Amino acid sequence: MAQKLDPWKSSENLDYSKLFDEFGISPFADVLPQIKNPHKFMRRGVIFGHRDFESIVSALNDKKPYVVLDGFMPTGKAHFGHKMVMDQIVWYQQNGAKAVVGIADREAHSVRNLSWEECKRIGVEEYLISLIALGLEPENARLYFQSECEAVKDLAFELGIHVNSSELSAIYGFSGETKLSHMVSTVTQGADILHSQLLEFEGPIPVVVPVGADQDPHIRLTRGVASKMNMFLIEKRTDKDNKPYWSVRGKDAPENAFELMDKRLKSEIPNVKTKVSKEHMDIFSDMSAGNEETLRAVVQEIELELGGYAFIAPASTYHRFMSGLTGGKMSSSIPESNIALTEDPKAAAKKVMKSKTGGRTTVEEQKELGGEPDKCSVFELFVFHLIDDDDELCQIQNDCQSGKILCGECKKKAADKIEAFLTDHQEKRKIARERLCEFGINY
CATH class of the missing domain: 3.30.70 (Alpha-Beta Plaits)
Known part of the structure; x- marks a missing residue:
């Protein structure tokens, strides 16, 4: 049975290998050797696929202008799953990209029925402040809200001329019960991705959008409509x-x-x-x-x-989802499954100590057979966030698989690192809040 990618629902148990054939996503391993000093997500296979990333490799290697663009739908607490995207945005900016980040408040208002005031509060408090605290700099960055960006709204209207309800149904699975504003939010997403290429901004320029696989419908729609808009x-x-x-x-x-x-x-x-x-x-x-x-x-x-757009089809990368601490996908709607970036550090450490691991049933069995790090949410925290050194990570993996270390030791190590990270991050958030005006955010 073909897999379904839904940007608004949890996409658990995806078979990533099948996405290459089913949706035309290319393996990231094919372009990895061409990238100098790749991000740890690239090295570790967390980023597993791409569309047209060759244009970004060229920009990276030749130091040509390009844009990294992403957005956050402000519906709840920003957690370590969102940090994955934030880390990539910062990495691209540090490697020559202009960072353009949108808060999808129109989408949140339509799909989640949140008030405009709540959308703005969550967007700033949960996402933008943490993004700045993680290293985003105002030079070569632009932050905006969908509802306040006239260029995005105007372009969404123009894109809508080239998209019909049958196409949206085929891509997203919309039915006759889908709200019209929900449909409009999809072309707004396309306008988010393409508007940096308008002449009033950067003009036609390579753009990369780092996303989870569940967001690929937005990428496919945007790439298709970009071609339709060109002369x-x-x-x-x-x-x-x-x-x-x-x-x-x-x-x-x-x-x-x-x-x-x-x-x-x-x-x-x-x-x-x-x-x-x-x-x-x-x-x-x-x-x-x-x-x-x-x-x-x-x-x-x-x-x-001649007055055309000359859009360049946006590139994209696809990263694996983090497992929730309780198993399944990490989700904002399941607080016990995730660690929020604003969570009390000691409370977060306690969550880690209670989390699901890849350990065996008994200590004896663990020592004999070893653990299973590929099934362990704690090891995932090391891979995705807590350990930058690949050699150190390999040592933990080997010690787990050989039964040399037990789950309690790994949990304690991860809990200590989580507590230290959150303590430091939340201090940096205080500084980031004071810097919002440097990014043109009035709040």
């Missing part, structure tokens, strides 16, 4: 002799569009051969990486000059 489509084709060539096709492009494009290309690529018609242009020449880049740049320039 031109570039395709690689082969002729009857199996020789490759490029074809640029136009949708409602002005009459002189391809003449302009032809003239520009001939000035940029030596000895280029073209065939121009009213609705498309074919390019026959050596389309090496450099020439392909020139072609795409020319097409983008012409579209922008």
